[in-house]
Amino acid sequence: MTDEPNYGFDTLQIHAGARPDPATGARQTPIYQTTAYVFRDAEHAAALFNLQEVGYIYSRLTNPTVAALQERMATLEGGAGAVCCSSGHAAQIMALFPLMGPGKNIVASSRLYGGTITQFSQTIKRFGWSATFVDFDDLDAVKAAIDDDTRAVFCESIANPGGYITDLDAISAISDAAGIPLIVDNTSATPYLCRPIEHGATLVVHSMTKYLTGNGTVTGGCVVDSGKFDWSASDKFPSLSAPEPAYHGLKFHETFGPLAFTFHGIAIGLRDLGMTLNPQAAHYTLMGIETLSLRMEKHVKNALEVAGWLEGHDAVEAVTYAGLESSPYHHRIKSICPKGAGGLFTVALKGGYESCIKFVDSLEIFSHVANLGDTRSLVIHSASTTHRQLNEEQQIAAGAAPNVVRISIGTEDAKDLIADLDQALSKA
Structure with a gap:
């Protein structure tokens, strides 16, 4: 369904990523409550672990219920792929993880959720990262805050708590000129009200805990990749453009193209950070998105x-x-x-x-x-x-x-x- 451009939002929010279960014919996406998956043979297992074949290995990385949700989120946001994780805060770290390194910084809006300000001003210091907070209505200040060590620009589409709407087109023009990705938290708007990728966003993050699930039952986060950023255009993003030692020198951007960030998020982000979304939470969120x-x-x-x-x-x-x-x-x-x-x-x-x-x-x-x-x-x-x-x-x-x-x-x-x-x- 992701390849069909004529379906409307109301149709996609119900059907994207969801297919009748091939084993039982179940219409609703089942909760695949399993830790591991049986390999066909040794060759199949080796291909999965070497990223030569897409499939299920272990539920810290991939799970069919979560995969359905990832496909739905990517479709609704107009992205190439998505990685779901345990919370909105986890999604923010997952988004930054492939981009950052010791001594690197982000330029962030001063109008952000308080927990995000704390995460960016305090917690990320433990990784050797830093954040500069700027009023994003002052475009000159945003430009001035970006330096050679800046690796991302971060804002919210509709800011929490004030409901301020960010001029995403103007901000993305600044990030594009600097050759760095724009990350937009779209939690307050949801893809129904705003599609940041259409306004130049590279990555879109969500706390799915909020409007997407809509009933206050589970926590969850998501990073949607636009698939449009050229990670190899400079040497600023070696995690995506340079050889990866853990996969015998594989280059994510060279190998996976528009899905480079998504594959990295699963193969390295979820593998090593372990911010896994459980399948029951994914199921509740899928049901919430239907309405x-x-x-x-x-x-x-x-x-x-x-x-x-x-x-x-x-x-x-x-x-x-x-x-x-x-x-x-x-x-x-x-x-x-x-x-x-x-x-x-x-x-x-x-x-x-x-x-x-x-x-x-x-x-x-x-x-x-x-x-x-x-x-x-x-x-x-x-x-x-x-x-x-x-x-x-x-x-x-x-x-x-x-x-x-x-x-x-x-x-x-x-x-x-x-x-x-x-x-x-x-x-x-």
Whole structure:
């Protein structure tokens, strides 16, 4: 199905990667709950381990349920291939792993999920990597931050928590000119609202835990490879262009072409980092994706109605939803997210930090959780939770100031959500 250009998104989200089970005829993709796979013979085993034949060896590397999900994700994002892993954070490390080395850096947007900022500002230092955070609305600053040791540019299509929309076309033009890949976290938008590869992204990462699964049951991550980057154009990416000692000098880009990054992610990334997605989580995510377009349409519809109501409330200082005409990012919807601005935004309360705490504690329908993208409406005070590790200046830059609450709008009746928000604001 990946070769058929005429199928619509609604069809592909159900059928891509999913075929009747050849052994039983089962229509739904089975959960292949197995650790290992029997080889036909010694020659078959040797060919698999030598990357001369594609197949299943061991479930840390490959699994049929996970493979179906990888094919579906690559299809929906318009990529050449995909590697699924255990979480969104795992996907970010998986994306960087073949690109980086000691002393190398990435240029990242200052408007990122707090956990990503912590991972990039603190954790990756242990690998000898570093990150420079820049306001991606300042294109000159992005250009200036790139140096000879920069190996990737990283941003979110719709930034968490503020719902800001990144000008992916402008950013990809900068990364292209520098000869380095653009990595876009598309978690908040999903491929239904935004397809970053069409705007020049080299790699797309997801926390599948969120909108893709949509029901708050499992964690999962994914890296989708566009297949369009020339890894051999310079000597910056030896993991993909130079001989690989573990495979008798095989050169991934020379051997696998557009699938070089995908094969490296499985054959080396999953092999050595072990960030494996379990088959049951893959199964839940496949089922969730079947209704992705239906849910995203309702998320967007509800978010626009709720954000518009909040914008007019006396207790509210500001609403960041890009779907509102008052948003400075509203003009980017047409080009970057033509089907809507998503279901995520923040609300700044005039009463400050304490009002935010009272507001969150007073909500009844909204669940106070460290998650987003659920069918249920969710809320969190980022400054005291997800962005707690950051100083106030970093919190403000990330769109998570102390007087700000992040809201993830679900698929309930909008009028019920507004009534719940109204009673909570009156108490706050």
